[in-house]
Amino acid sequence: MRKLVCLVTKDLVSEWRMPRLWPAMALVGLVVAASLTLPLEVLPEQKRQLGPALLWVAILLAAMLAVERSFASEREEGAWEAVRMYPVGMGTVYLAKLLSNALAVAGLEALLFPLFSALTDLPVAAHPGGLVAVAVLGNLAITSLGTLLGALVLGLRHLPGASALLVLPAGVPVVLAAAEATRLAAEPLLAQAFWRWVQYLGVFAAVFIAAGIVLVDFAVEE
Amino acid sequence: MHQPGETPGNGDGGLPTKAWDGTTAPAEPPPLEAIGLGRRFGTRWVLWGLDFSAPAGQCVAIIGANGSGKTTLLRCLAGLLRPHAGQVRWFGHLAGKVELRGRMGFVGHESGLYAQLSVLENLRFAARMYGVSDPAGRAEQLAAQAGLAAYAHCRVAQLSQGMRQRAALARALVHSPRVVLWDEPFVGLDTQATDWLAGQLEALRRRGCTLCFSTHELHRAWQLADRVLALSAGRLQPASPPDASPHQEGAGVPQATSPPQGLVKRLAAAGCRVAGRAA
Amino acid sequence: MAGYSRVATVGLVHLLAGALALAAVIAIFFVAPTEKTMGPVQKILYLHAAVAWFALGACLLMGVAALGYLATRRPAWDHWSCAAAETGWLAATLTLITGSLWAHAAWNTWWTWDPRLTTVFLLWALYSAGLLIRQTVPDAERAARLSAVLALVALVDLPLIFLATRWFRGMHPVAPAMPPVMRAVLGLAAAGFGIVFLLLLVERRAQLAAAHRLDRLEWETSDGEPDRGLCRSLGRNRVVCGAPGGAPTPAPAAH
Numbered sequence A: 001m002r003k004l005v006c007l008v009t010k011d012l013v014s015e016w017r018m019p020r021l022w023p024a025m026a027l028v029g030l031v032v033a034a035s036l037t038l039p040l041e042v043l044p045e046q047k048r049q050l051g052p053a054l055l056w057v058a059i060l061l062a063a064m065l066a067v068e069r070s071f072a073s074e075r076e077e078g079a080w081e082a083v084r085m086y087p088v089g090m091g092t093v094y095l096a097k098l099l100s101n102a103l104a105v106a107g108l109e110a111l112l113f114p115l116f117s118a119l120t121d122l123p124v125a126a127h128p129g130g131l132v133a134v135a136v137l138g139n140l141a142i143t144s145l146g147t148l149l150g151a152l153v154l155g156l157r158h159l160p161g162a163s164a165l166l167v168l169p170a171g172v173p174v175v176l177a178a179a180e181a182t183r184l185a186a187e188p189l190l191a192q193a194f195w196r197w198v199q200y201l202g203v204f205a206a207v208f209i210a211a212g213i214v215l216v217d218f219a220v221e222e
Numbered sequence B: 001m002h003q004p005g006e007t008p009g010n011g012d013g014g015l016p017t018k019a020w021d022g023t024t025a026p027a028e029p030p031p032l033e034a035i036g037l038g039r040r041f042g043t044r045w046v047l048w049g050l051d052f053s054a055p056a057g058q059c060v061a062i063i064g065a066n067g068s069g070k071t072t073l074l075r076c077l078a079g080l081l082r083p084h085a086g087q088v089r090w091f092g093h094l095a096g097k098v099e100l101r102g103r104m105g106f107v108g109h110e111s112g113l114y115a116q117l118s119v120l121e122n123l124r125f126a127a128r129m130y131g132v133s134d135p136a137g138r139a140e141q142l143a144a145q146a147g148l149a150a151y152a153h154c155r156v157a158q159l160s161q162g163m164r165q166r167a168a169l170a171r172a173l174v175h176s177p178r179v180v181l182w183d184e185p186f187v188g189l190d191t192q193a194t195d196w197l198a199g200q201l202e203a204l205r206r207r208g209c210t211l212c213f214s215t216h217e218l219h220r221a222w223q224l225a226d227r228v229l230a231l232s233a234g235r236l237q238p239a240s241p242p243d244a245s246p247h248q249e250g251a252g253v254p255q256a257t258s259p260p261q262g263l264v265k266r267l268a269a270a271g272c273r274v275a276g277r278a279a
Numbered sequence C: 001m002a003g004y005s006r007v008a009t010v011g012l013v014h015l016l017a018g019a020l021a022l023a024a025v026i027a028i029f030f031v032a033p034t035e036k037t038m039g040p041v042q043k044i045l046y047l048h049a050a051v052a053w054f055a056l057g058a059c060l061l062m063g064v065a066a067l068g069y070l071a072t073r074r075p076a077w078d079h080w081s082c083a084a085a086e087t088g089w090l091a092a093t094l095t096l097i098t099g100s101l102w103a104h105a106a107w108n109t110w111w112t113w114d115p116r117l118t119t120v121f122l123l124w125a126l127y128s129a130g131l132l133i134r135q136t137v138p139d140a141e142r143a144a145r146l147s148a149v150l151a152l153v154a155l156v157d158l159p160l161i162f163l164a165t166r167w168f169r170g171m172h173p174v175a176p177a178m179p180p181v182m183r184a185v186l187g188l189a190a191a192g193f194g195i196v197f198l199l200l201l202v203e204r205r206a207q208l209a210a211a212h213r214l215d216r217l218e219w220e221t222s223d224g225e226p227d228r229g230l231c232r233s234l235g236r237n238r239v240v241c242g243a244p245g246g247a248p249t250p251a252p253a254a255h
Helices: A002-017 A021-042 A044-085 A090-120 A128-153 A162-185 A192-220 B070-077 B098-103 B119-129 B135-145 B161-172 B191-206 B218-224 B261-269 C002-031 C040-072 C075-107 C115-136 C140-167 C180-220
Strands: B032-041 B044-054 B059-063 B085-090 B104-107 B179-183 B210-214 B227-232 B235-238 C239-241 C249-251
Touching: A002 A090, A002 B119, A021 A044, A021 A090, A044 A090, A044 A128, A044 A162, A044 B104, A090 A128, A090 A192, A128 A162, A128 A192, A128 C140, A162 A192, A162 C115, A162 C140, A192 C140, B032 B070, B044 B070, B044 B085, B044 B235, B059 B070, B059 B218, B070 B179, B070 B210, B098 B104, B104 B161, B119 B135, B119 B161, B135 B161, B161 B191, B191 B210, B191 B218, B218 B227, C002 C040, C002 C180, C040 C075, C040 C115, C040 C140, C040 C180, C075 C115, C075 C140, C075 C180, C115 C140
Parallel strands: B059 B210, B059 B227, B104 B179, B179 B210
Antiparallel strands: B032 B044, B032 B085, B227 B235
16 A cells, blocks of 8 residues: 555656646647637537536546546656566556546546536536546546556557547447436435446446456566 | 565565575565576577576675676566476465566666656656555655655656666566566766765665566675676576686686586487587 | 368368358249349348358357457467357358448449448448457467457447447438348358358368467477487377486476
């Protein structure tokens, strides 16, 4: 646990001192939000229906930047070799990267949720607890999958756009589930279906966290 | 850097303080061993059937031409590359085991440090990852010993190449490893830094640490190492000292000869079809 | 003699598979009744369902073989995984095309983001990504390992995709009611076309295994440095290397 905290702290401090990822994620999220919601101005009735889906597409696209940087940032100055020599399992390194990515995506969500609420008239305050649950579990679902695929992308230098090729098709179920759950959380009454989607996101996150811990060793091996 | 009698944070029991004298019979498996090691890139075998053993406290230098596989060999010995044939063993166990990494130190071509963290922060991070009991104290001690006390709070990105090498060595020794693998330690250093580094390696050698490093500098190799091996055709062979060979250029590196007909004839006699060569 | 009987057996299996597929085609056009709303176009369903099931089955095989490869690092597992990926990709492509044709007849649109079609499309995208990895990564072993990890991600993701689509309301029929004759023809088509694809998979695996054996011979008989040039393969996993002037000493088995 101490080593996990150590790794996460190191990532956060490095990013804080030389912000590269967080501003890029914020900018991509904002630009995507603007690009997707601009055409909705001619469809005022559909804005609220479409808002949640567009929100989670923007989160997924911006989260891909975090996915790409997850393990690639260790390659600078040969730090990756040093990490592989530490007496710490690759599963712990994966969890540390997952947490770092999740914190970055959480910041992004804090920015985009109010923005989409304003742009699409989505009432995010209807069920704040439910919305937080969707945000947290959707975040973990995206980052657990994305961090594992980020480890895979480390070995795919010859394939341009590798992270998009891998993350987008595998992450679409998360977008569907999170969008549905967000839409239902904005309704006056929380339907039974809302909890089913929240459970789905939880299961997705749990499955891919387990898969990540097991498979990351194979993904980063040389 | 490691004080005799000091117990490292990983509870390893400290380094032996006596350098290898070449006569002591090993009571335990060698700290570093390769058996029939093979590693290929695509269809090209860079290492093949390589056998190597370094007893505790020995310093081994590996020399070879560019592209001979020195970096590949050291990375295989460090457990960073998976062998395609044979095995690498640490203290009798398969290399790469998480529990044994605390006994190993590796410094590659790059420093292994985080550019946006200071020297002290990097050393503290490494100390924590290795489970050293007093990470902050150990980091300060190593920074002072590496002559980086004045730069301890500077970010690594602001350091010169020589200082990064010092910081890299300090990071590799933060947990007082019993084995240190170093890939071309003298590259890109000025005379002062080179002399300092040579002094550090000599100090480690005297304290009983098993050292294995690669270098192009033949005189440094013979000066520092107990044994100098040349890597050629994917295998290690003892190198001859530069003065003993009539050919100074490439001295110490055995030259490949034309096809050994004796083996070709033996293979043919055993019934193997040897393509392109008449037995 | 053993080789001849093997060739004869393989030929017989191929003939039987072809006959079964032909029987399926005949049954589709002459036995299965014509659906009264859609007419003859409805018969695309028999091919569509068969290739869709094969695409899913191939994904399962790809994942299981990938697991075997990562656990044992034996190339034979990777050959199965690669063959399943390639034939699965083909089956998924045919599923999308035939589904599109059926959709145009049934719903008057060439494509709809119906959950089932979306699922198959995502599966196709994951197959494509896996094949791209194999194409672009120059080192074969690294490509095999990375493809295996992706295959396992796909295998884990597939039930989650399926679950999400089940909960979504969509236009795609879910186990529609069918008269017994149609069910029987559907079963025959699944068997016939399924066996054809299975044979394709098996043959592709054999091709990959043969290519791997050729590669090994190339490694072991390479004329680089004299020492390496003298290593010869004397068996499945044993390589003997000799030092000049010394007796040959066996080297550990290559992976």
